[in-house]
C-alpha cells in the first residue's frame with residue numbers, strides 16, 4: 001500500500017472488524033443476532049463465577065487500580081467475572097450489558113455471594129444513558145467494537161478518575177485460528193487487539209499506561225483425560241472463541257470433528273494426565289489505562 005493510500009488508525013480498526021465479520025458471514029452465514037449468549041446453560045463457565053474466589057495475579061493488578069470509594073462502570077461486564085470481586089473492594093459497580101443472559105448471570109453470581117452494591121443497565125454502551133462513575137472498566141469487549149472512537153469518548157465522559165481496558169494478546173477470538181484454517185481452508189482474519197487499540201488512542205491524543213499482565217485472561221489450553229473429551233472440549237472452545245457463539249452449520253460441526261479426529265496426534269500432545277491442544281498460544285492479558293481528560 002502506498003503512503004497516499006495508508007489509513008488512519010481509526011480506519012484500520014474499523015477495517016479489521018469489517019474483515020472479520022465479512023469473512024465469518026461468508027463462511028458461516030449471517031449471525032442470527034439477538035442475545036448472543038442466550039443459548040448457553042445457566043451454569044456455563046462464561047455465565048457463572050464466584051466473586052469470593054481468591055484474586056488471581058491479573059485480577060490483583062486490576063484491583064490495585066480501584067479505590068474503596070470508587071463507582072466502577074463495567075462496560076460489557078458480562079456475568080461479573082471481574083467487577084463482582086471488585087464490588088467487594090469499592091462503593092458500587094454498575095454493569096452496562098446488552099445480553100439478558102449475561103445480566104441474569106451477573107445478578108445470580110452477586111446474590112450467591114451476598115453482594116448488594118451492584119446494578120445492571122441493560123443495553124449497548126453506545127445507546128444507553130451513561131451512568132456516572134469514577135472508573136470506566138472494559139474487559140474483553142473491544143475486539144469487535146467497530147465504532148471505537150465514540151465508544152472511547154463515552155468511556156471518558158462516564159468516569160472522573162480512570163479508564164481501564166483489558167484485552168488478551170493474542171485476542172481470544174484468534175486463539176483457534178489454526179482450527180479455523182483447517183475447517184474453512186483459509187487464514188482467519190484477526191480482530192483488532194491491543195496494538196490497534198493503542199494506535200487509536202494515540203491518534204486521539206491519549207497516552208495510556210500499558211501493562212502486560214502475568215497470565216492470559218483464561219487458560220484456553222485444557223488437558224482432557226480421554227480423546228473424546230479432548231475433541232468435544234476443542235469444539236466447544238472453538239465456538240466460544242469465535243465470539244458470541246456464532247452458529248456452526250451441521251456440516252461444519254461434522255467437518256471440525258473429522259479434522260480433530262483424523263489429525264488428533266498432530267493437534268494434541270499426550271501426557272500422563274491426558275490430551276492437550278497444541279495449536280493455541282494463550283499469550284498474556286494486556287491492561288491499558290489512563291486518566292480521562294473530559295471531566
Ligand SMILES: C[S@@+](CC[C@H](N)C(=O)[O-])C[C@H]1O[C@@H](n2cnc3c(N)ncnc32)[C@H](O)[C@@H]1O
Pocket residue numbers: 036075076077078079080081082096097098099102123124125126138139140141
Ligand atoms: C467476552 S464477554 C466479557 C465479559 C466480561 N467483561 C469479562 O471479561 O468476563 C464480552 C461482553 O461484552 C458485551 N458487549 C459487547 N458489545 C458491547 C457493547 N457495545 N456495549 C456493552 N456491552 C457489550 C457482551 O454482551 C459480553 O457480555
